[in-house]
Amino acid sequence: MAEVAYYTKEGLEKLKEELQYLKTVGRANMSKAIAEARDKGDLSENAEYDAAKEAQGLHEAKISQMQEAVANARLLDESKLDLSKVLALSIVKIKNVKNGTVMSYQLVSETEADLKSGKISVTSPIAKGLLGKKVGETIEITVPAGKMEFEILEISR
Structure with a gap:
């Protein structure tokens, strides 16, 4: 299936x-x-x-x-999605705790993913680490380059 x-x-x-x-x-x-x-x-x-x-x-x-x-x-009907936590189609503003870099990504399906336009796949390591988290949380995500720490600054649609 x-x-x-x-x-x-x-x-x-x-x-x-x-x-x-x-x-x-x-x-x-x-x-x-x-x-x-x-x-x-x-x-x-x-x-x-x-x-x-x-x-x-x-x-x-x-x-x-x-x-x-x-x-x-x-x-997905974006108007009915919960904005209090990160879900598929969320636009998430995160800050790299180590170097202070702020990034914004939208979590989309694999076929829609396009890093140049700020869309990452929900199956990517960063997106998997962000799913279900809330604004203000600091999370550690294992990426190919090693472990990175991010703080969630904002969640929108």
């Missing part, structure tokens, strides 16, 4: 748009590549045809994977 993932409205729409693109334009491009390779002669000795068929198989696997992700996606 697949895992349920929680999405923002924008994230779910982006996922659906990408799936639609793969099913329409992507499939058409795959068919065209196979037809071009087929026209080049004997299929038993045609590496281009074999490569196009393999690419088509990978493309269909990706479509299947995305269809499963959409089927298991849940849209």
